[in-house]
Amino acid sequence: MSSRAAYVRGTKGMRGYSTLLCLVSVLGASVAHAQPTAEARPNILLILVDNLGYGELGSYGGGVLRGAPTPRLDLLATESLRLTNFNVESQCTPSRSALLTGRFAIRSGTSRVVRGGRPSGLVQWEVTLAEVLSAQGYATGHYGKWHLGDVEDRFPTHQGFDEWYGIPNTSNLSMYTSQPGFDPDVAPTPSIMEGRRGEPSRKVATFDLETRRLIDTEATRRAVGFMERNAQAGRPFFAYVPLTAVHYPTLPHPSFAGKTKNGDFADSVVEMDAHVGELLDALKRLKLEANTIVIFASDNGPEDLLPWRGSAGPWSGSYFTAMEGSLRAPFIIRWPGRIPHGATSNEIVHEVDLFTTLAGFVGANIPQDRMIDGVDQRDFFLGSRDRSAREGFPCYVGDTLAGAKWRNWKVHFVWQEYKYDPVQTLGVTRVFNLLDDPRERHDISSAEGSWALFPLYKLVDEFQASLRKEPPIPVGTPDPYVPGK
């Protein structure tokens, strides 16, 4: 196996980078970044939204065009680095797992959406960004939707968060209690929960169509309170705010209902933008803007419940596929004075990179005893290098290797444009030039793009070899998980 995977850029003339397979710490001696001092450790505010397609925000070509202006996020984009090729896993659970562990979900038994009420989601053996930051003395809080396990021992407080509030599973569950025939004796009544580390989590309300409207307001309020408390205590914090907007059923807070006159979806987008504004206002009020890394991203592409309203902008497809509309999500990162502002880049970054990169920014070590897929994007984010440290990645949809990306090229091994389309087996793989053909309409595998299959297959071969070297954790593995046992 190559010690440098095809999807990690060469480092010719550059400082050394953590690569996928050589398992070298990003903080190894060859990395020249200054170690942050305890005083200067940046806070991290990571806002993740749900099923928000690439095309919704004003800065991504949406906003007024979708009947839902997003002025706070548009202003944030002008203060930030904005990526047009930020890639995610194709579903909620895999995406949140990849984001928090720096590992593609196929490795960690989280390649499919959590099934409720059983051991499902992240095993405790996995090391999350919250655990890494907590070990560095960070206060860690979770406010919103978890979706990485919904039974005791699988909650955020078992994965490095000091406290949490929100829903353990997903927003669809808010419909249970009003659906015909629902019987709480055969399926649990969904709950909004809260918890503190070292204590069992507890239910604070039934999660239904009324409380579904309120949850993001409360999550934002609690996240602001968490930042205030830690600002007063002078303690660096990691505020993870996975808002439930704009997942189906998209029911806005009563104070936003009807605001746009363009329907619930637009109202919810506007509400989401306002919550982002509240979080940013809190940072300003607390005089923490300069020393806080703010990230805004979506977990995956838009829904495909017509007439549901997600838009992937210029890309085809929906979540649960390997289309660009599934893989590309909005991504905005602000760190005043450090990360270039008003910049846009089409370099490939994957959400797994945030684990490695943020750990690097705060001087934390990442695990040495397992495959970490995230690469260190510090130089790219800081603008000292205009190329990403990544050239590609494999794309799994559920347990299926559905495709791969490398530079501007993409291969599909199966074909599915929208979630509810059948998955078609392909006799011949399809290859697209994504610069030329954002919609993935014109297969070039047998014509001008034939050569691109070489680096694409190399990437896939190396990734699959890494799975053989370190076998994936099966979906549904109960705790405790012990590797090799």
Added chain:
Amino acid sequence: MSSRAAYVRGTKGMRGYSTLLCLVSVLGASVAHAQPTAEARPNILLILVDNLGYGELGSYGGGVLRGAPTPRLDLLATESLRLTNFNVESQCTPSRSALLTGRFAIRSGTSRVVRGGRPSGLVQWEVTLAEVLSAQGYATGHYGKWHLGDVEDRFPTHQGFDEWYGIPNTSNLSMYTSQPGFDPDVAPTPSIMEGRRGEPSRKVATFDLETRRLIDTEATRRAVGFMERNAQAGRPFFAYVPLTAVHYPTLPHPSFAGKTKNGDFADSVVEMDAHVGELLDALKRLKLEANTIVIFASDNGPEDLLPWRGSAGPWSGSYFTAMEGSLRAPFIIRWPGRIPHGATSNEIVHEVDLFTTLAGFVGANIPQDRMIDGVDQRDFFLGSRDRSAREGFPCYVGDTLAGAKWRNWKVHFVWQEYKYDPVQTLGVTRVFNLLDDPRERHDISSAEGSWALFPLYKLVDEFQASLRKEPPIPVGTPDPYVPGK
């Protein structure tokens, strides 16, 4: 017939507007705009590009994402009002005709692309923006692609331009001389031409695959020279610069070839952006920025010659259809201190409105003896009103009424997504909510959108009544055309 068409907004509480059918001058006593003084008459630089889809410019979600950064146009957008719902006719000839006459092309015998070497295109009876401005003392120049007639008596100098340079027909003709079997005895050798008012136009070069690469550079150079001459003479000018970029065959100037390393299309987009920059730099150098209205637009949606590279961004479809990808074009308008800068609006504007609006800005009268479809958008452009003066329009593709738009709703009477798809007859019309469903995937005509057929049909009925009242000029009508004869 109603005296107020459904596609013109009501004026409740607003100043009076010129409407389609009441045929009142936009400068009637009810319009409160101050008349520009002769000294203050703004220059107009109208840059029209060819087949540039909605999704190409950085400010429209393209740029780096398409491998073709457009920094000059992106900066211009921040200084301008940018529209996300600027609508055009679906083909080159109809679009240029509508733009210059303020009349939908179905009226003026220009609903189809000009056939070469015969009376085709605009009859001299039509009154163009150049004629209107010329009558006001403006110097008028045309530099680029005309496509409104390619025989003597149908050139720009017969439609109000003092001088012209460029190609009378379209860019495809540059391929003639290198195509197998071409015989100059049976089809004319295409030419680049120039002309001055009152003189026959003359050929300056063969238009072939070599000169096709050079023409936009020369058109820009001549347009700059025209602006310089008139700046020195203190004469207001109308510089119409219909660049040939990015129409097939998209062959960049040799100094741009290979510049992006992303192919000819991206190189040509970058070249186009640079030419826009040259024109803007000239305005700055001549100290004419403040008193010049700069408009950048595209004539129609992207091409559909796969693997050709046009992108309509979030919209479906290509030119030659009634899909949004055909109708919506980029549109940027700058007038420092007058038109709001950094603003974006999703209000419906149609290219025919420019005729009426620009005439209004310079204090010119528009014809009273014919149907003028353009409505006065001065208040909207100037920001004194946040709604467009237009609510919709009918959409003809060739001679076929293919659809109509009203507010956020769209009806299709036939179905064709891409130019080379067959035109399907529809048993039931299809209606889309364009805010909810930019891709036009989910017909709501029989469900939640049924009511929208009322205003859509009202609009169409009124337009068709206006065609019965003033019958269209047949395509291919020879000069002299006399109405009613």
